Amino acid sequence: NAGVTQTPKFQVLKTGQSMTLQCAQDMNHEYMSWYRQDPGMGLRLIHYSVGAGITDQGEVPNGYNVSRSTTEDFPLRLLSAAPSQTSVYFCASSRLPGQGGEQYFGPGTRLTVT
């Protein structure tokens, strides 16, 4: 199993540009999430999904969109990039809590918005 994969690893955007961060998992996990990590602030939840076709907002959803058309993929879209979105982005997936619930993280995407 490849686990959770994220592309790209690094990205530089200009203010106002849009882009999609890709996330895929091959463990047939129902739950997938997107976090951003900023220095001294831990990980903050952006959006999450409890299954294909179902998404919900986390703590910091503004400026980001998600969709979940398949179990495997959970892309994160930045609509109009702003310098405040400079961060490291992590995707994660997990099984249902009754099946263990261990959350697996991808390697991250480092995004810089100039």
Add this chain to the structure above:
Amino acid sequence: GENVEQHPSTLSVQEGDSAVIKCTYSDSASNYFPWYKQELGKGPQLIIDIRSNVGEKKDQRIAVTLNKTAKHFSLHITETQPEDSAVYFCAATSTDSWGKFQFGAGTQVVVTP
């Protein structure tokens, strides 16, 4: 919503000594408390977790304790080794709102030989 506070923010220990990191949470509905280790340039990795129906869990040199009444849980690392140097995060969620994890701000642990 849930709020998780983590202390200390940095922790320096001599190799062989013990390290303790403490977290408090606010939502009494939270019942799942994982701990993650993050090495430089990598994603967080689960090292141990505890559910609210137990008070302590051990895995070799790592243990976690939970006090539901006081709403705090702690990570204990014994006989620390240089490879334990990393950032450690605590988190909390409930099985009723699975996927909505709230993380602490992290603790940078440095183990000096």
